Amino acid sequence: MRTKYAFFVMAILLLSAPSFAFIVTVPDETINVAIGSSRQIDIRVDSGIPEDIQFTILDPKPWITQDTTRIRLNGDETKDLRIFVTPSADTQPSVYRISLLAESLISGETQKKFIFININKLDIVDVERVIISGNFTPTSQIVILTTIKNYKARTVQNIRVTSSISAPSSKLIEFEQNIDSLDSGETKNFTYTFTLPPRSESGLYTILTMVSAEGETSEKTRTFTVLSQAQFAKESKKEPLVFGYKKSTTVTNIGNSEDDALLTETLSGLDAAFYSGEQPTTMKGSEFAWLLKDIKPGESRTMAFRVDYSPLFLFIIVILIAGWVFFFKVRIIKVKKFILEKKFIEEGEEFTVGVEIANSTGKKVENATVKDFVPSVFEIKEGEGPKPARKKTAAGTELVWKIKDIHKNEERILSYKIMPVFGVHGRIRLPQASVSFHRGKKEMEIRSPYTSIGIETENYGEKKGVLKRKK
16 A cells, blocks of 8 residues: 555656756856856757757856857757857956756747856966968968967966877877966967878868966867868979970879869970870860879879871971982983994994983073093094094093083983994993083082993804904
8 A cells, every 4th residue: 555655656746847858958067267268168958859949148248159049959869059258358257157048949948057157367378379270181281370378477487388280080290389488468479380291181180289387287279170172293204205205294192082183285286296195085276185084092193195206207308308309310411321233242343322411400501511431442433413522541532522502301412433443242331421510509410321332142152253353
């Protein structure tokens, strides 16, 4: 009977106790904040059901602020309301009771919580502020400005300031500065520049600054976020070729995210005509572009191409050779030497030698000199046409004709007769004839092909006998 009565009393008590759809948790202890400093107070808000809660400070102070006035919760969710306490120099030191009203905009339920804050006069050397600036991406510079202030009523000596920068998973660097002496109320600024390393991980980075003096230590923490971003370092190398050059560009992702890299190169019209290598993704005029896809952090890709002028040089060489042939082998006075009769070389036999010249220079030639040489084994007889000048030597006779006014495309034939002084079995190759003339200020000499006299035969000795020499 007594047991049943106890359960009944307990049920009555439970039903009479207040129950809340959401829970607001404030610190139980008094929060100590020194004048001239700042403090963040986190208020925990829990709810098992969806809620929309409005927060109001009933006795506001100019040195108390909150990050938001309204928090929305889904079921089984926890969020924090942040209250910032920053008493200035004119704030009266005392213990303050701050009333915080939480009201559900859904159910109308209200809760009132009290926060106790003790504002006291600061009597330390403190980190007054830490200001962070920069472009928060890999390989960028971060500038940290730290201000140290002496709040004590006397001069403080031998102050040590230590700062450390930590990535989400590791400490990056730690550095230290010393202050020999700091008067009461005096401030000291330090500026430190730090370069984020290549491929720095993305996420929240922490800067912890601590100041130690006279056995007391105070600290301040600041954070910054490194963004997820690809960054590319490019290195180009150009090498000469025999006719042209070769260029390679290496792209390395020094960022912390995978991405595509775009390479561009400006080529002249001539270089573009003799380009060979990887096909560009786009070509707009002289602008060539290559898209290197999905380059991972730390990965390198190389794009190479060459500009080879060899076909152009070969074409120029062919043109030069053709020009040389045209001007020095075609645009000339051609000379040809020939024998009219085709017979055996017998003593006293008469042969007619012809020298043909043709003006292929493309213009009139004022003066030309034709020369031929007759070996001493032949006697010379005058032929028809212009008579040559003769000059005898031990080896034979040189014949010289002075020709004037040879018109464009004109052909002339000079002739003379020779007789062998003895018979010869087979053929004899005669000396070349030549023609010389002036092209501009340069004298040119053209020689005829070799020509032979006589007939080659195997039974010449049977029909004609051995050599007969005239005595």
